[in-house]
Amino acid sequence: MKIIVVWISRRGFGVTLWLPPPRCLILVRCHLLRRPVVSDQAKTRDQVKETDQKGNDRLEKPPDAIQIRNATPEQRDAALDAFTNKFDSMSDLLAIGEKGQSFGIKHDDGKVETTEQKKRHKIAEDLPPTSIMAVALTPEVEARTKAQKQAKHGLISESATHMALEATGNPAMQPVAMVRKHADALPDSDPQKQKLTELSRELAAEYSPKMRERYAQERPTNTPEGWLTVVQKISQLPMDKQFQVLGAGLMPGIEQYQHDERERAWGGLIGTVQGTGEVAQGLAKIADFGAACILGDNERAGKMGDEFGAALGQSIVGGVRLFEAADQYLFNIGYTGDYAKPFRDVVAAGQKLDAQWNQVPPREQERVKAKLITELLESGAIGAGGAGAIQKASKFTEVLDAVAIEAKALHAAAKPGIKKAAKAINNAVDELVQPVGDTGIGAKMPIPKRPMKDETKMLMSKADDLDDGRPRRLDESGMKREPITDKFPPSKRFVAELQQVVEGLSDGERSFLANNDVTIKPIRRVADKFPEQNSLGACYDQSENTIYVAEEVPQLGKFVPNYDLEFGFRHEFGHVYNAKFDSLGAWISDDPGFITAYRKDIAKLPPQTLDELQLSTKFKSVVRARDEVFADSYAHSIGLTSNNSYSQKMKQAFPNCLRYLEEI
Amino acid sequence: MTAEKANEKDRFTRLQEKLAMLPRCTPEEREAFAAEREASKGTMNESAMMLDNGEIAVKTWCHGHDGVIGDGWLQFLPTDDDYEKAKQEYGLNKPGDNYYVIKKWVDGEWVVQEEKRPDKPETGKAKSA
């Protein structure tokens, strides 16, 4: 519940804004009149007395009488600023009046009185004014007011100005405008700043139809999607315009004139000025990272790595060829251009990435590229062309610019998987940007944030407490009906055997599993984990996102070594790949193309074959039948030679499905 | 091996590229398919067939009530010690013979819904080969 009380009394007016905890009671007082009208309760008796005296003193000193004229826009601007100032700013304005300058109080009927006239008319007993106007300022006062305005303008956001304007005709907006002004004046580090800013927006939307409409027209740029929308708009601009927008954005956003510059450049060129702060902050972080590289502050650069990577990821998938733009700016405009500094920082950031990339062994480079390509393809940020360009790129910055080109062409920013794409780039950058530390042998080298892992080991879950490696041959009566995977672990020999099979996966396949957090777990028997599915040799548990591969399978009352381990594992990989390829959850076997292939194949099969292959509908649903055909076709498509006759028969029966995965 | 692996890696990447460019099912279809998959939980298929060379190939497929999906394969060659036992187990006497059983998970246990044994009167709707 929010309560706004506007006080109007003979002695002045004020506004009380009450909000439920943890928000606060905000008292706003208007000092146009003889004395402050609120907050007396919060002050000591002496403070009240002192304030009253100050107010009276100001009014006791008669200002020079002047003619009231229509104010110029600039004067109105000054008045607006004064209005939105905090109370002491109002006092300043009144103090200007004390020095003989002119201020008038405008009433609803349009009549304007000077403070002198006001005094004569015992203003304390008058109705409150609706606005104040600065009139006929002398050059000196004008300069002073302008200086004050410029000093304070840096702290006034565009929203605050609009709120203040709205407040001139909408009393309910007066306290809101003041709250916003107060919020803008707070340092960024103050936690109240964000809260009060949001509060002011909320209240403004509630009490001002005009503000509500204004907010509705704003682009949602304070969300990751908005971020990408802005970046995508930037990427569509001609390069010279991108220079302006990126250059302004790359400038550290602390100085107000830079903020204004950015607002102008962005507002004019991309038509979006509201909420672009996060984009600018992101770009500034990229520049800051580069600046740290130029200074040789690798430690700082390393610490900034995460933010740098995140900002870079979003820029790139938004289609901005940041490094290309920086190169072109410095080449075309030179090192003395307005934005030479931030673009030099970007170039430095790129050089840092390329230098780190060069230190990565070629095999690792291929791994990082493959992982990046896989993730970007999945997200829809790139297509085949992009994948090829990434593979051909020798420098890391070329990799990133290749992604940006492709992402721009595909309008990747509008795709649902785009956050994943940005994260993929962040991850790739993360592998290169590491704090530098002493190796202990006198050389400083990047310290990996996490040791480069053997992906096979990473994929394979730990099989602790292995036994002596001899597979046990127990009859079926020895099976327990509760999970006993820890009690009866697989043999070391089997773990090694499975590890070899996993190592046989291609880099892309391993990356796929790693990116999808799929774990591979060797177990003695499936029944150890899933007592009800005891006859299986391998399975995929979606709830644990784990492929279990059993060392032993039951056969006619005894347990024997798992048959055709490699093919079985690839088949399970096929199930996982089918289910997890699409980040939105569409299975490949449900693709229109695969369904067509499946129907073509199945139309040629006699019922007995369908029964032999367990594919007629009495065995399983059609979607599950397609999934099974997909998994088997996947294992065949990679060229595995298997003695598994059942699967050989599947291969012969589904040539079109196999072709769906083979013709690449 | 290295060259093979490199080719394989390229193959997977190419597959990713190809599939990424192909149309997916619609969101409505996606939901319908997911529902169909969900409904098929608690099903187990086991089948065995005798091939022309006398080999018996066995396949087990299960979509557990808990959502686990898995497979099992067995192979019995005429030279194996267990070959005769396998023939009896599945009722297979000659190439082309086919055995299967379909089970459903009902009240905490697998219940046979349909079984076809070439050497015995079948249950359910299946007919002898």
Ligand SMILES: [Zn+2]
């Ligand atoms: Zn399967």
